[in-house]
Amino acid sequence: MSIAYPFTAIVAQDDMKRALTIAAVDPGIGGVLVLGERGTGKSTTIRALAALLPKIDVVRDCLYQCDPEAPRPGLCAQCGKPSDTPDAKAMTIPVVDLPLGSTEDRVVGALDIERALVNGEKAFQPGLLAQANRGFLYVDEVNLLEDHIVDALLDVAASGENVVEREGLSIRHPAQFVLVGSGNPEEGELRPQLQDRFGLSVDVRTPSDVPTRVDIIRLREAFDQDRSAFRKKWARKESALRRKIQESERRTG
Amino acid sequence: MVATETDSPWADAEWTAALLSLIGPELGGVHLRAPPGPVRDYWLDRVRQLSAQPYLRKIPANIPEGRLLGGIDLGATLQHGKPVAETGMLGECNGKLVIAAMAERLPRNTVHHLCTALDDGVIAIARDGIEAKTRARITLIATDEGTEEESAHAALTDRLGLALDMTTLGIHDVDDEWFKRRDVERAQPGLDSVSIHDEHLSALASLSLSLGIDSPRSTLAAVKVARASAALRQHHTVEEEDVARAFRLCLLPRARQLPDMTEPPPPEPENEPEQTDEADTPPVAEQPPPEEERLLEAALAQLPEGLLEQLQTRAARLRQSSTGSAGAQHRHQNRGRPTGVFRGDYRRGGRVNILATLRAAAPWQLFRRREQSENPNQEMPRQLQIRRDDIHLTRFQQRRETLTLFVVDASGSAALQRLAEAKGAVELLLADCYVRRDQVALIAFRDEAAELLLPPTRSLVRAKKALAALPGGGATPMAAALDLTREMVERASKQGTTMQYVILTDGAANVARDGTRNREAGTQDALAAARVLAASPANALVIDTAQRPQPRAQELADALHGAYIALPKADAHTLNRAIRAAST
Numbered sequence: 001m002s003i004a005y006p007f008t009a010i011v012a013q014d015d016m017k018r019a020l021t022i023a024a025v026d027p028g029i030g031g032v033l034v035l036g037e038r039g040t041g042k043s044t045t046i047r048a049l050a051a052l053l054p055k056i057d058v059v060r061d062c063l064y065q066c067d068p069e070a071p072r073p074g075l076c077a078q079c080g081k082p083s084d085t086p087d088a089k090a091m092t093i094p095v096v097d098l099p100l101g102s103t104e105d106r107v108v109g110a111l112d113i114e115r116a117l118v119n120g121e122k123a124f125q126p127g128l129l130a131q132a133n134r135g136f137l138y139v140d141e142v143n144l145l146e147d148h149i150v151d152a153l154l155d156v157a158a159s160g161e162n163v164v165e166r167e168g169l170s171i172r173h174p175a176q177f178v179l180v181g182s183g184n185p186e187e188g189e190l191r192p193q194l195q196d197r198f199g200l201s202v203d204v205r206t207p208s209d210v211p212t213r214v215d216i217i218r219l220r221e222a223f224d225q226d227r228s229a230f231r232k233k234w235a236r237k238e239s240a241l242r243r244k245i246q247e248s249e250r251r252t253g
Numbered sequence: 254m255v256a257t258e259t260d261s262p263w264a265d266a267e268w269t270a271a272l273l274s275l276i277g278p279e280l281g282g283v284h285l286r287a288p289p290g291p292v293r294d295y296w297l298d299r300v301r302q303l304s305a306q307p308y309l310r311k312i313p314a315n316i317p318e319g320r321l322l323g324g325i326d327l328g329a330t331l332q333h334g335k336p337v338a339e340t341g342m343l344g345e346c347n348g349k350l351v352i353a354a355m356a357e358r359l360p361r362n363t364v365h366h367l368c369t370a371l372d373d374g375v376i377a378i379a380r381d382g383i384e385a386k387t388r389a390r391i392t393l394i395a396t397d398e399g400t401e402e403e404s405a406h407a408a409l410t411d412r413l414g415l416a417l418d419m420t421t422l423g424i425h426d427v428d429d430e431w432f433k434r435r436d437v438e439r440a441q442p443g444l445d446s447v448s449i450h451d452e453h454l455s456a457l458a459s460l461s462l463s464l465g466i467d468s469p470r471s472t473l474a475a476v477k478v479a480r481a482s483a484a485l486r487q488h489h490t491v492e493e494e495d496v497a498r499a500f501r502l503c504l505l506p507r508a509r510q511l512p513d514m515t516e517p518p519p520p521e522p523e524n525e526p527e528q529t530d531e532a533d534t535p536p537v538a539e540q541p542p543p544e545e546e547r548l549l550e551a552a553l554a555q556l557p558e559g560l561l562e563q564l565q566t567r568a569a570r571l572r573q574s575s576t577g578s579a580g581a582q583h584r585h586q587n588r589g590r591p592t593g594v595f596r597g598d599y600r601r602g603g604r605v606n607i608l609a610t611l612r613a614a615a616p617w618q619l620f621r622r623r624e625q626s627e628n629p630n631q632e633m634p635r636q637l638q639i640r641r642d643d644i645h646l647t648r649f650q651q652r653r654e655t656l657t658l659f660v661v662d663a664s665g666s667a668a669l670q671r672l673a674e675a676k677g678a679v680e681l682l683l684a685d686c687y688v689r690r691d692q693v694a695l696i697a698f699r700d701e702a703a704e705l706l707l708p709p710t711r712s713l714v715r716a717k718k719a720l721a722a723l724p725g726g727g728a729t730p731m732a733a734a735l736d737l738t739r740e741m742v743e744r745a746s747k748q749g750t751t752m753q754y755v756i757l758t759d760g761a762a763n764v765a766r767d768g769t770r771n772r773e774a775g776t777q778d779a780l781a782a783a784r785v786l787a788a789s790p791a792n793a794l795v796i797d798t799a800q801r802p803q804p805r806a807q808e809l810a811d812a813l814h815g816a817y818i819a820l821p822k823a824d825a826h827t828l829n830r831a832i833r834a835a836s837t
Contacts, residue, residue: 038411039468043372099377100365101318104596106379113325113382116620117334128379141365148595166642184408206467213458214451216469217476224279225445 003227006234007048008241011216013041015202020049021241023136023178023200024093025248030199031157031179033142033190040204042182046138050095052238054246056134060087063126064133064173065094076173094135096128096177100144108152109164109171124171129162132177142181143190150194153179157197262421263428266296268482269417269502271432274304275440276481277350277392280414280474281371284356284405284506285396287419293396295427296419300350300394303437309394310351312342312367314358321366325381330616336382343370344387356395356405364406367393371412382616414474416506432485440484447480449491460500465509475503597646609645614638655751656692656709657682660738661720662758662798663699664729672725672798682755683716692750694741695719698734700727701768705737709745728770731762731809732778735786742791753792756813759799760806776805783812794818 010017019032034042058065059079066079068088079086098107109127116122128137129152137153139145145153156162162175179197183190195201207213223230231238269283287293301307312321323341330337343366353359353367370376374390395413397405410416454476461472482495594609614637621638659679663672683693693716695707707719738754745752765774766782787793793815797806802819810817 037467038408039470097377099369099379101322101362101378101380103380105382106384110382111617113330113336113616116617117330117336120620120623122624125382140369144361144365146595148597206469208462208467210455210459210462213462213469213472214455217454217458217473220469220473221476 003231004047004051005044005220005223006231006238007045007052008237009219009223009230009234010041010045010048011219012207012212013045013204016042016045016204019200019202020045020180021245023180024049024053024245026252027134027176027178029178031181031197033195033198033201034180034182034204035185035201036182036204037184037206040206042204043140046095046136046180046182049136050092052242052245053093053095053135054242054249055090055092057088058091058134060089062086064130064175065091065135066174067134074174077171094131094133096132096135096137098128098137098139098145098149100139100141102128102149104148104152105166107149108156108162110166111169122169124164124169126173127162129156129175129177130173133173133175135177136180137177138180139182141183142194143183143185145194147191150191154193154197261428262426264431265502266417266419266422267299267428267431268498269415270296270299270303271437271485272415272478272481272502273300273350273392273394274434274437275485276444276477277304278348278374278390279477280392282350282391282393282395282413283415283417284410284413285394285417285419286398287396287417287422288398291424292419292422292427295424297352297394299430303432303434304350305434306350310342310346310349312346312351312353312363314353314355314360314363316342316363318362318366319380321363322376322378322380323383323385323387324378325383325616327612327615334619336616338383338385340387341376341378343367343376343389343391346391347388348390350392350394353393353395356397356409359406359409361406364409367391368408368412381613410507411468411470414471414477415502417502418506436485439487440481443487443489444481444484447483447489447491449476449480453479453491453493453496456496457499457504461504463510464504464507466504466507471503471507475499478503594645595648596642597644598641603646606645606647609647610639610643611637613645614640614643617643655753656694656745658694658696658709658738658741658752658754660696660698660703660734660754660756660758661723662729662731662734662756663697663723663725663727664761665699665726672723676720676723679720679755679757680717683713683720696734696737696741697723698730698737699725700730701733701764702730703734703737705741709750728764729758729762729775730764730768731758731760731775732766732782733764735779735782736766739782739786739789742786742789746790752790753794755794755796756809756815757796757798758806758809759797760795760803760809761799762805779809780812783809787812787814792816 007017016034019034023029023032034046036042056065057068059068059075062076062079064076064079066075066086068079068086072080072082105127107127107129109125109130112123112125115125139153156175157177157179160174160176162171162173164171181190181194181198207216272280273283285293285296287296297309301309319341321341321343323339323344326337326339329339359367366376370389370391371393374388375386376389377386378384393413395405395409404410457475457479458472461469461475466472476499479491479495479499482498483489483491486495488495594606596613597603617640618638621640625638659682661672661676661679679695692709692711693707694705694709695716696703697706698704706723707716710716734756738756742752742754761772762775762779763770763772765771766778793810793813795806795810795813795815795817797803797817797819799806799819806819807817
């Protein structure tokens with residue numbers, strides 16, 4: 001909806017940027033936890049990542065962004081059926097926000113209320129975990145997340161698969177995502193089980209020298225004044241980093 | 254043209270109102286410290302006039318999450334037969350000035366949602382079968398009536414560019430109107446073309462640092478305020494006056510330390526890494542350029558008298574409270590204050606929330622009836638159909654209770670006079686526990702057994718009676734006392750109570766677990782029991798009541814991983830402090 005601040009225009013915070021790009025190169029790392037005080041640009045950086053990520057091929061009309069090239073068993077029920085090569089389309093790697101206060105039905109998915117009411121049919125409406133498949137799931141203030149949502153997350157993050165049994169509906173679909181959490185450690189402990197899920201953990205601090213601070217303010221002001229012009233100005237750097245991520249991916253994969 | 258003197262106490266208030274009206278959405282809003290009263294009302298009136306928003310919506314501190322964010326509109330959903338989203342209060346207030354009343358009382362989740370709205374201007378919801386993004390660009394006036402101890406959440410105040418303290422202003426301070434609506438309107442077009450010199454920019458950045466303000470958000474707000482201030486004065490360039498104003502309205506109220514004008518500021522003492530990795534510490538110590546020093550002096554010279562002292566106390570307070578939280582709270586299955594509902598299995602216990610359950614079931618009724626009537630043998634059922642998935646439970650939150658257990662050695666070895674002293678100490682501690690609304694319990698041990706004289710209670714009178722009636726003399730069955738303590742700790746932790754225990758003894762155990770009198774076996778058993786007890790989740794304090802402190806009580810304290818204090822040296826205050834230290 002709104003134009004994101006460019007990832008490459010974020011001043012300092014190299015650890016956080018590196019951790020996120022590493023996770024983009026190899027999702028198998030197992031998530032990134034960003035801990036830091038207020039005003040360190042945690043959310044800005046993670047939102048900026050979304051605009052930076054390269055595109056992936058997905059099965060057209062698949063609700064779970066299944067990979068058309070992948071072996072069938074790991075795919076969702078629809079794509080897993082033996083059929084011709086599925087129609088593919090390219091889409092940007094999803095970065096899904098899990099807002100605080102989400103209810104469990106929207107996180108794991110539930111019966112589609114509209115189709116139930118209008119057509120009287122039982123259909124599964126995928127939740128945030130489905131949208132995040134093959135992408136990133138971002139939880140801001142992860143230490144404040146409700147326990148029962150954390151439970152659901154832990155289960156899925158461990159198995160890479162989301163199993164829903166509700167209203168006589170039995171669905172299982174792939175849900176492999178890079179869990180990205182951010183929070184202020186002063187505000188509450190993170191449950192050890194959840195903390196364990198993160199492969200990388202970075203502490204962020206505000207830069208404390210004047211020139212860096214001035215840089216931050218100057219760039220942010222320019223961004224606020226004309227967002228699309230600012231993005232255009234940084235487009236070259238953005239695509240350079242995007243290419244670098246793609247190349248690294250090929251080399252490691 | 255507008256008056257520009259700043260010697261009136263009302264000046265800051267008037268400027269804040271004008272700035273909010275001009276660039277409110279960019280600044281996020283204002284953190285307003287003011288008690289309710291005519292001054293605050295008058296100021297809010299000024300905001301209404303200057304912003305041309307005759308009606309300011311108010312977000313009550315206890316607003317339910319569903320109302321704040323929006324969710325499913327049940328009535329409309331049932332009427333139209335398709336899900337209809339209801340806009341929450343944040344969405345309704347898009348583009349408007351909003352008052353968050355009693356910001357110091359806002360629950361953490363509400364704070365988070367307000368922060369999201371201030372950051373992104375958009376809130377995402379994913380609840381009750383609805384997934385939506387709503388525009389919610391708001392300007393927040395967070396009124397804070399907090400006292401010294403409580404204040405609005407730092408995450409929120411950090412996002413509010415302006416801060417205004419009207420606690421010291423009386424109605425006689427209210428001054429003439431300096432600005433008219435048309436001043437704000439006239440400033441609008443020139444806003445983008447106001448330029449700011451590099452030295453002013455870096456002055457604001459280094460002033461923030463010298464005041465110990467970590468977050469760059471405040472500096473960013475200060476730059477915006479400086480520009481807007483120039484625009485309101487119909488100037489095209491930011492001048493010293495504007496910088497000083499931005500400093501007063503944005504930076505000074507957030508100061509965590511006093512700027513040191515003679516020496517370079519210390520590089521953020523709180524964040525300083527351990528002495529061992531000095532090589533990694535960046536060399537920050539830099540003499541501030543003369544320009545800044547002059548600005549700082551100019552800004553400080555403008556301050557009313559007494560503000561510096563206020564600042565000093567506040568800075569001290571801020572440092573203390575920076576890691577503080579609003580009291581340990583934890584979720585409990587069915588006690589405490591209800592804080593929300595969640596879909597859950599009622600068989601695992603917990604209280605079913607009928608309303609939420611019915612709400613969850615309502616949209617599905619038609620569908621479920623249709624589904625059932627597909628079976629021709631059955632008539633279309635009329636009654637409400639509730640499935641297990643609809644069941645919602647109430648979530649409770651409870652302030653964690655603390656139980657202080659006194660374990661008093663009433664044996665002969667703890668001579669009678671010492672016992673009286675120990676009783677006195679316990680009474681003092683009891684009074685303190687009473688003030689903190691802690692529960693207390695009392696175990697006494699003498700002769701053959703340990704006995705729970707007083708089960709956990711809040712009654713001070715009962716505790717005193719039990720203590721007064723405590724007889725003395727006999728052997729010291731320490732192991733039995735420690736076993737009973739462990740039982741109590743386990744029971745307390747099952748109930749979710751935080752517990753600490755205070756053992757008053759001379760440490761001379763001489764009754765073994767099997768009841769035989771044997772100093773050697775008694776001590777061995779006591780230490781073994783202590784080691785088991787040490788593993789339980791409770792803090793221990795051993796008060797040595799022996800005339801001449803002996804190493805055995807210290808050994809006991811060590812085995813318990815607890816604190817040790819000798820009574821001969823301890824007066825009531827030392828004891829109190831020791832207990833507090835042990836309980837944190």
